[in-house]
Amino acid sequence: MTMSLSADLWPDVQPETARRLMLAGVESFARRGYHATTTRDIASAAGMSPAALYVHFPSKAALLFAISRSGHEQTLALVRNAVAKVQEPVECIRLMVADFVAWHARRHTIARVVQYELNALPEQELEVVTELRREIERLVREVITEGSATGAFTVADPRTAARAVLSLGVDVARWYSERSRQTPEALGKEYSELVLSMLGTRAG
Amino acid sequence: MTMSLSADLWPDVQPETARRLMLAGVESFARRGYHATTTRDIASAAGMSPAALYVHFPSKAALLFAISRSGHEQTLALVRNAVAKVQEPVECIRLMVADFVAWHARRHTIARVVQYELNALPEQELEVVTELRREIERLVREVITEGSATGAFTVADPRTAARAVLSLGVDVARWYSERSRQTPEALGKEYSELVLSMLGTRAG
DNA sequence: CCGGCCACTGAGCAAGCGCTTAGAATGGCC
DNA sequence: GGCCATTCTAAGCGCTTGCTCAGTGGCCGG
Numbered sequence: 065m066t067m068s069l070s071a072d073l074w075p076d077v078q079p080e081t082a083r084r085l086m087l088a089g090v091e092s093f094a095r096r097g098y099h100a101t102t103t104r105d106i107a108s109a110a111g112m113s114p115a116a117l118y119v120h121f122p123s124k125a126a127l128l129f130a131i132s133r134s135g136h137e138q139t140l141a142l143v144r145n146a147v148a149k150v151q152e153p154v155e156c157i158r159l160m161v162a163d164f165v166a167w168h169a170r171r172h173t174i175a176r177v178v179q180y181e182l183n184a185l186p187e188q189e190l191e192v193v194t195e196l197r198r199e200i201e202r203l204v205r206e207v208i209t210e211g212s213a214t215g216a217f218t219v220a221d222p223r224t225a226a227r228a229v230l231s232l233g234v235d236v237a238r239w240y241s242e243r244s245r246q247t248p249e250a251l252g253k254e255y256s257e258l259v260l261s262m263l264g265t266r267a268g
Numbered sequence: 269m270t271m272s273l274s275a276d277l278w279p280d281v282q283p284e285t286a287r288r289l290m291l292a293g294v295e296s297f298a299r300r301g302y303h304a305t306t307t308r309d310i311a312s313a314a315g316m317s318p319a320a321l322y323v324h325f326p327s328k329a330a331l332l333f334a335i336s337r338s339g340h341e342q343t344l345a346l347v348r349n350a351v352a353k354v355q356e357p358v359e360c361i362r363l364m365v366a367d368f369v370a371w372h373a374r375r376h377t378i379a380r381v382v383q384y385e386l387n388a389l390p391e392q393e394l395e396v397v398t399e400l401r402r403e404i405e406r407l408v409r410e411v412i413t414e415g416s417a418t419g420a421f422t423v424a425d426p427r428t429a430a431r432a433v434l435s436l437g438v439d440v441a442r443w444y445s446e447r448s449r450q451t452p453e454a455l456g457k458e459y460s461e462l463v464l465s466m467l468g469t470r471a472g
Numbered sequence: 473c474c475g476g477c478c479a480c481t482g483a484g485c486a487a488g489c490g491c492t493t494a495g496a497a498t499g500g501c502c
Numbered sequence: 503g504g505c506c507a508t509t510c511t512a513a514g515c516g517c518t519t520g521c522t523c524a525g526t527g528g529c530c531g532g
Contacts, residue, residue: 081479097387099303103520113481115522120479124520180384183301220458224450227443228436228462235435246428254424258432262466285509307490317511322491324509 073174074134082120084110089127094176098128098184128181129189135171135178136196142167143203153211154265158256160204161233166252168236169244175237204229208263218264229259277378278338286324288314293331298380302332302388332385333393339375339382340400346371347407357415358469362460364408365437370456372440373448379441408433412467422468433463 070083077083088109092101103124107114121127146160168175185193205226211217219225232255246254272284273291281287292313296305307328311318325331350364372379389397409430415421423429436459450458 079479095387097301097303099301100388102518104518114520115482116480118521183299184304220461224455224458225462228459231436231439231442232432235439238435239431251428254428255432257424258429258466261468262462264465283509306488308488318490319492319512320510328490 077130081110081112081116085112085117085120085127086131090131090174090177093128093131093181094173098177098181125184125186125189128177129185129193131174131177132181132185132189132193133196135174136193136200138171139164139167139178140196140200143200147203147207153207153214153216154260156207157211157229157263158260160207161229161256161259162249162252164233164252165236165255166248168233169240169246169248169251172237172240175234179234179237201226201230211263216265225263228262232259281334285314285316285320289316289321289324289331290335294335294378294381297332297335297385298377302381302385329388329390329393332381333389333397335378335381336385336389336393336397337400339378340397340404342375343368343371343382344400344404347404351407351411357411357418357420358464360411361415361433361467362464364411365433365460365463366453366456368437368456369440369459370452372437373444373450373452373455376441376444379438383438383441405430405434415467420469429467432466436463 068080068083070077070087071080074083074086077086085106088106089101092105092109096105103117104114106124106127107117110116117124117127121130142163143160146156146163150156150159182190182193205222208217208219208225208229209222212219212222217225236251236255240248240251244251272287275284275287278287278290281290289310292310293305296309296313300309307321308318310328310331311321314320321328321331325334346367347364350360350367354360354363386394386397409426412421412423412429412433413426416423416426421429440455440459444452444455448455
């Protein structure tokens with residue numbers, strides 16, 4: 065029994081046609097950008113007529129929002145999982161960065177939409193997503209602050225350090241492709257070493 | 269005697285009206301993105317009629333290209349300058365990152381267009397810009413490789429490390445604003461410390 | 473076999489797009 | 503003053519856009 069990619073990515077979206085539209089949207093938005101993508105592009109990539117989009121989504125922007133929110137929730141879940149599972153700051157950051165980077169590599173198409181099409185969102189929807197982003201940054205910052213206090217990390221400013229850590233992870237989406245030499249997991253591991261080094265751990 | 273900002277940014281562009289259009293373009297492209305910006309937006313922000321744009325630029329895309337190429341040339345010049353002035357890898361990277369980051373903070377509006385509106389460029393123009401980007405990455409990679417060989421740096425893979433260094437610098441453009449607590453120069457200095465730490469120097 | 477329901481289509485509308493064109497101002501040079 | 507080059511505008515053309523709506527086919531309970 066095989067499962068479609070879209071069912072894997074958005075198991076709670078019904079019906080399957082709506083998921084196909086989201087997948088087509090992701091690919092179009094990632095390649096050309098939101099504003100350069102037409103509803104006709106999306107619909108025909110999903111094998112339907114332009115009007116079919118409006119059966120499942122009230123607008124083109126709503127489709128973007130569905131994609132963006134889901135992506136942000138997935139990455140937030142990764143970060144939360146690391147915080148919940150590992151108390152010790154060094155190992156927590158190691159797991160967090162490894163997962164975060166691996167996700168941005170494996171799902172680089174989605175991640176590109178999530179990270180680089182933010183300002184195409186309508187105001188209200190942007191607020192929802194911004195709240196998720198703040199929470200992600202807050203969690204990272206707290207772990208770094210904690211590690212700084214115990215002496216595990218040596219950083220001038222946890223706020224700047226947290227932003228730098230996220231920059232490293234986020235930017236992976238921009239350049240990673242299927243033809244990259246490393247698997248998402250291997251890249252995640254390498255990046256977690258770089259980050260721990262950057263944060264000034266004694267034994268990287 | 270006062271000088272306009274645009275004359276400071278693009279001293280070789282004539283006449284002043286063309287520079288005003290570029291400035292208006294930068295601000296519009298940075299805020300809304302290239303495709304969401306209309307030629308009417310740009311023209312009216314520069315205080316002129318829509319048709320005036322076409323006196324100085326053959327198309328909207330040509331305006332973007334002028335902005336993008338100039339920005340890339342400026343950042344490449346920064347990197348080249350560091351390589352030319354400082355032979356020793358650690359100090360070379362320190363200067364390079366400090367300047368690169370400070371530029372992306374001070375010119376964050378331009379930098380946002382330079383870094384995030386690439387795929388709006390027509391194919392031929394994109395090639396020109398891509399070549400400049402490759403050169404920047406190559407220079408960074410070479411310094412890291414050299415420092416790795418002499419034992420000044422300790423990195424698993426210079427290619428990945430170079431990309432990480434650039435990711436840190438580029439991403440500054442995304443979040444820096446005039447209200448940020450640090451001056452561009454202070455941020456550059458802080459980031460250069462983070463990068464040297466990341467590259468595994470003994471005395472960060 | 474029927475009737476309502478849901479997903480979907482074909483056609484098309486109003487608005488906005490990049491860009492063009494004809495012509496009006498302006499300033500320098502004889 | 504007469505002439506040209508340069509720079510800008512008013513108007514608008516042809517096209518594409520996001521989205522709508524009347525209608526169609528297929529499925530399901532009865």
